[in-house]
Amino acid sequence: MVSPDQSHSVCRPTSVGCSRRHFLEASAAVTTVTLGVLFPNRVFSEDENRSVRVVHLPRQKVGRLSELQIDQPVYFRYPDDSDLSVCMLVRTGERSGGGIGADQDVVAFSCRCTHLGGSLEQEYRSRHKVVGPCPLHLTTFDVTRHGMVVAGHATQALPQILLESDGDDVVAVGIAGLLYGRSRNDQFLSPV
Ligand code: FES
Numbered sequence: 001m002v003s004p005d006q007s008h009s010v011c012r013p014t015s016v017g018c019s020r021r022h023f024l025e026a027s028a029a030v031t032t033v034t035l036g037v038l039f040p041n042r043v044f045s046e047d048e049n050r051s052v053r054v055v056h057l058p059r060q061k062v063g064r065l066s067e068l069q070i071d072q073p074v075y076f077r078y079p080d081d082s083d084l085s086v087c088m089l090v091r092t093g094e095r096s097g098g099g100i101g102a103d104q105d106v107v108a109f110s111c112r113c114t115h116l117g118g119s120l121e122q123e124y125r126s127r128h129k130v131v132g133p134c135p136l137h138l139t140t141f142d143v144t145r146h147g148m149v150v151a152g153h154a155t156q157a158l159p160q161i162l163l164e165s166d167g168d169d170v171v172a173v174g175i176a177g178l179l180y181g182r183s184r185n186d187q188f189l190s191p192v
Helices: 004-009 020-038
Strands: 042-045 050-064 074-077 086-091 106-110 140-142 148-151 160-166 169-176
Antiparallel strands (some): 074 086, 106 160
């Protein structure tokens, strides 16, 4: 996701010092912002020009901003305690899609591969800011771009845990995308 102030970066291909790549990136950013306004319950990826359904779930504290070190993931379970609910919280050190914190670089993702459920725990690669390759069939996901697939068999992005900050607390509030092995992200939650 991009913030509305990024829309000011729009330029035209004929402008001095503005490459075609920059023009395309700026156009995609404006499209993403516009779609986000029109459809607030969906996350729009500027990279794949697609939307992902967002499911809002119970709030759960998953960490503290002041304790997160760059490229040092911490693991938690969300939205329940099942083995399929292991997630990773990481400060990437660079602005990331959906990121929170002063540098918008704190993101969280499911640790189950969307292909056939391979475990992605301990598979964060700090050099390229990706998770993977998956130990089963080598899919790799970009955590700075909403978990999009950058290589491998999977066709679905890694589900992104939606985060909010509450003071220093990092709070999970929902999931963009469907967790592996479920028909609903909340199917293992006890009825309130
Ligand atoms: S289970 Fe991860 S690539 Fe197949």
